[in-house]
Amino acid sequence: MAYRSVIPFGPQHPVLPEPLHLDLVIEDDRVLEAIPQIGFVHRGLEKLTEKRDMHQFGYIAERICGICAVGHSCGYASACERMLDIEVPGRVQYIRTILHELSRIHSHLLWLGLLADAFGFEALFYRSWTLREQILKIFESTCGGRVILSINEIGGLKHDIEDSELAGIVQTLDAMRPDYEALVHTFLDDNSCGERLHGVGVISKKDALELSMVGPFGRASGVDYDVRMFGDGAYADLAAFEPIVATDGDCYARCQVRCAEVTQAMDIIKELVDKIPHDGIGGRTKLTPADGARGEVVIEQPRGEAYYYVRGNGTKNLDRFRVRTPTSQNLAGLTHALQGVLIANVPMIILTIDPCISCTER
């Protein structure tokens, strides 16, 4: 007779750098149901707008998450700019987009490393993270920080990134490509990786649409949706942009999508550096939002669609700041993907949605 029990998974677990608690209802070694419990990382960040003014809050918004930090600060700054009706120069949009795409590369390489770690390929983990260090080196030499860059300001940038530095970025990325291709070759073509990834945690396109999955997790199930394809800001000037989609919906497809997105991001950066305008970097503006003025913005984070909302109340403090992050969308998909899998596959399936708990809980 099948034996039924509940296994608590997390919050402290070696596969996750972050605390996520799941109650796994299992029968023998199959998972029947996964009940997530979050709240370990909640800081109450959105309410800090009452204590910090709009410029100060930019630093807080950037610290929503240390992996997608650039995206959060871009999202917050552009939402505020929309609320205040500020038109930022093209160069600002370009540099923000370049940094955002660089952070996508670093985030995906980080994820690839963690994936390798989850299926027990330690050397591959180290190789991915060594490659990732080159991106962090670019961040450090252009902005001064490895993780938190603090370059965005409402109305512009704190400092420019010179054309010579931008050319250096492209050079570094070009030099990375052979190493990266070798890495991807191992992930996608090596038998020991493929065996562990194929057919694990499958989600069909229908389910993915019903569960409103976003980002690479949704695109791996065939959901043809990427915020970048709407051509907002600097993305409008790209010659072409096609979201990267896979159809299998298993762990392998998710790996495939992210591998291809890194190359895509490298191409985007190269194209934008070629086209970058020279119309100044804007600067700090006076904060006078009208009472009830609102600004909204949607951007494509490494993990998927993120929505930012700000509302002013006539003072220098915001009335409301709200973020909807990709992981909070994808948690429903995670619990769905975990139904009926073997308990040995649980850590890897949790990892393939690339959960970002500190974004979700803020």
Add this chain to the structure above:
Amino acid sequence: MDHKMSRSPWVIHYDGSSCNGCDIEVLASLTPLFDAERFGVVNTGNPKHADIFLVTGSVNAQNLPVVRQIYNQMLELKCVVACGICACSGGVFRDAYNVIGGVDRAIPVDVYAPGCAVRPETVIDAIVEACGILDQKEAVMRAGGDPLTVGGAATWDGGVELGEGGFVAAGAGADDAPAGTSAAGDAPAAAKEGE
């Protein structure tokens, strides 16, 4: 380094309520560019195996019992490193409503490693310093003394008490609700919190 490293310190990492920035830097310090593993630093998932507890992020009502539980499960000799400014003092989030403060509100901290995010070099420095404290603790224990007279525990003010029916206790109680198995795991921690 003014002392020899007499051991390969195994570390356990827990993310309090960090933004991930410090977590990835703690992991990065173990990977080949910074390579703390050359000192024998191994990341383990089991508190019983670990010598050094690396905590990132501040503590709140929900994770305070978890941090205490991991600390209590670790065996002496043990050392706690607060990685990043949030773990040291609460950092930029210290005024947020769900942040109690630095990790020293929950457990005694031996080494404070500041930075936002903490740099891998700082993490390695802190681990090396923690090794020195482990050596001191060992000397005290061999002489028949109490290891809690060395390092952060000697001057610790006790942190936050978990009040009966208070905000913190309410968060801890919610942990027991979902499953019978997890309630059994929480029981020792609850007993210790009662002390």
